[in-house]
Amino acid sequence: MSLRSILIATAIAAAAACSPAAPPASAQASGPDSGRREVAVFAGGCFWSVEANFERIPGVVSAVSGFAGGRVTNPTYDQVVRGGTGHLEAVQVTFDPARISYRQLVDRFWRTIDPTDPDGQFCDQGATYATAVFATPAQKPAALASRQAAVAVIGARRFVTPVRDTARFWPAEAYHQDFARLNPVRYGGYTRFCGRAARLRQVWGA
Structure with missing residues (x-):
């Protein structure tokens, strides 16, 4: 059993006992909220990490882990990881465009992934962990x-992450949401095992 599978099993067992947590840092960021909302969807490997990265950005209102790009309606996590649904693990980001632009979000997204890996991200390999930006016609x-x-920066021959047409987003089960924030010790062990930080330094520099 992989470390991520062990963490998932632990999270399911603990989900019912989790008490409400403080809102993510992004919700507490300084600066006036315009009340406007736009949505973006990114696939960057493990959705726990993508969600955690976006929640730290001022101007991001929420980030939800889920699935996009597949053929199955309302897929479960088990269906997706077994394969055959066509879905990628993805995160739906709701943001205030008066505080951060869509372009700025995409610019930041690249620096949180390895866009040279066509088969997954870091220790998570397989079709469901492929990367993509899902863009509406207006966002493209x-x-x-x-x-x-x-x-x-990377080079055209090495850069494999595509910009794809927008696709229906399906939220993942509750125990996947805010995993990094609610399970900091377990998530910390996962990220160290995966070597994410070291690989990002190799790809993008310090």
């Missing part, structure tokens, strides 16, 4: 421009 020009800027 900004997403492609951001990708082009990132490709200039």
Whole structure:
């Protein structure tokens, strides 16, 4: 059993006992809230990590772990990891466009993933852990421009993460939500095992 599978089993057992936690740092960020909301969807490997990264960004209102890009309606985690649904682990990010732009979110996303890996991310390998930016028609020009800027750093031959057309997003089960924030010790062990930070330094520099 993988470390992530062990953590999932532990999280399921503990989910009912979890008390309400403080809102993520992004919800407490300084600066006025305009009340406007837009949504973006990113697939960056393990959705625990993608969610945790976005929740730290001022201007992000919420980040929800789930699935996108597949063929099955309302898939479960077990269905997705078994394969055959076509879904990627993804995160739906709700943000205030007056505080952070969609382009800025995409720019930050690249620096949290290894866009040179076509088979997954870090210790999580397989089709469900592939990376992508899911963009609406209105978002696509900004997403492609951001990708082009990132490709200039990495190199076109190495950069494999695509910008894909928008796809229906399905939230994952409750025990996956806010996993890093609610389970800091277990999540810390997972990230150290995966070597995420070291690999990101190799790809993007310090």
